Amino acid sequence: MSDKKQDTTHFGYQEVPVDEKVKRVADVFHSVAGKYDLMNDLMSGGIHRLWKRLTIEQSGARAGMQVLDIAGGTGDLTRKFSRLVGPSGKVVLADINDSMLKVGRDKLINAGAAGNIEYVQANAECLPFADNTFDIITIAFGLRNVTDKDAALRSMQRVLKPGGKLMVLEFSKTDNPLLTKAYDFYSFNILPQMGKLIADDAESYRYLAESIRMHPDQETLKQMMNDAGFVGCRYQNMTGGVVALHTGIKP
Amino acid sequence: MDQKLLDILVCPVSKAPVELNRETNELICRTSGLAYPIRDDIPVMLESEARTLTAEERLPEKK
Numbered sequence: 001m002s003d004k005k006q007d008t009t010h011f012g013y014q015e016v017p018v019d020e021k022v023k024r025v026a027d028v029f030h031s032v033a034g035k036y037d038l039m040n041d042l043m044s045g046g047i048h049r050l051w052k053r054l055t056i057e058q059s060g061a062r063a064g065m066q067v068l069d070i071a072g073g074t075g076d077l078t079r080k081f082s083r084l085v086g087p088s089g090k091v092v093l094a095d096i097n098d099s100m101l102k103v104g105r106d107k108l109i110n111a112g113a114a115g116n117i118e119y120v121q122a123n124a125e126c127l128p129f130a131d132n133t134f135d136i137i138t139i140a141f142g143l144r145n146v147t148d149k150d151a152a153l154r155s156m157q158r159v160l161k162p163g164g165k166l167m168v169l170e171f172s173k174t175d176n177p178l179l180t181k182a183y184d185f186y187s188f189n190i191l192p193q194m195g196k197l198i199a200d201d202a203e204s205y206r207y208l209a210e211s212i213r214m215h216p217d218q219e220t221l222k223q224m225m226n227d228a229g230f231v232g233c234r235y236q237n238m239t240g241g242v243v244a245l246h247t248g249i250k251p
Numbered sequence: 252m253d254q255k256l257l258d259i260l261v262c263p264v265s266k267a268p269v270e271l272n273r274e275t276n277e278l279i280c281r282t283s284g285l286a287y288p289i290r291d292d293i294p295v296m297l298e299s300e301a302r303t304l305t306a307e308e309r310l311p312e313k314k
Binding site: 090092101118122 | 253287290293
């Protein structure tokens with residue numbers, strides 16, 4: 001595991017040096033930060049809101065809890081958690097990308113969410129929080145962009161309280177061949193065009209489609225969570241497996 | 252900076268608690284010898300963005 005890793009990793013379908021992936025992913029998100037919410041709505045036809053709502057509903061968040069929203073980007077989940085945990089609780093919005101964090105903070109302040117939200121720029125692979133800190137950790141559409149996913153899962157396990165819950169919401173693998181065909185066409189033909197038209201950035205959205213295909217499938221991710229020390233790991237497909245919600249508990 | 256946030260922050264390298272240096276507006280870890288900047292009120296807890304403390308800075312605070 002700690003052997004001098006292969007020096008390259010995938011960036012979408014390309015092989016790039018490990019250090020470069022971090023930089024390239026950062027560039028993608030610096031580039032899309034300003035239009036991130038608009039693009040999410042357009043690309044998913046608004047369904048991403050439903051996926052996020054289902055995640056919140058299954059989180060079991062309640063007053064007084066400590067929640068960590070990793071790769072929280074523009075703060076969709078953070079805003080909902082902020083309301084649920086109330087003034088006695090806390091939500092930490094963490095992202096490795098300062099552009100995304102700032103867009104998120106502005107948006108949350110405009111929405112009147114404040115008081116129990118903190119912002120931290122952090123790398124999911126080595127989280128800067130004390131052991132056993134959080135009741136719930138979410139990472140929505142973020143794990144895909146992390147270079148060393150196993151290290152990230154172990155780091156999340158460390159900072160969760162015993163009994164705490166990890167929720168990974170991420171694009172996954174569709175199981176219906178017809179849906180897969182339509183989805184592939186959409187992802188590789190329509191999506192980059194939309195990215196070009198709206199954000200003038202076809203490359204970033206091509207990376208998005210490719211990175212989704214390179215991400216571990218449902219069973220593989222579940223096994224990775226087991227290996228990182230979570231118990232009761234399970235997943236639930238949404239929209240035919242376009243997206244899956246994995247959950248696991250720290251024993 | 253919020254005290255409750257400071258209470259749960261640790262150095263991502265050493266996992267030791269960090270202390271706030273108000274003069275330099277940094278979060279300091281004497282164990283790893285790194286100082287993390289606070290930019291726009293957001294602590295930047297990335298090793299790649301941290302400054303290495305001088306030998307003198309690493310000494311425990313004098314009274």
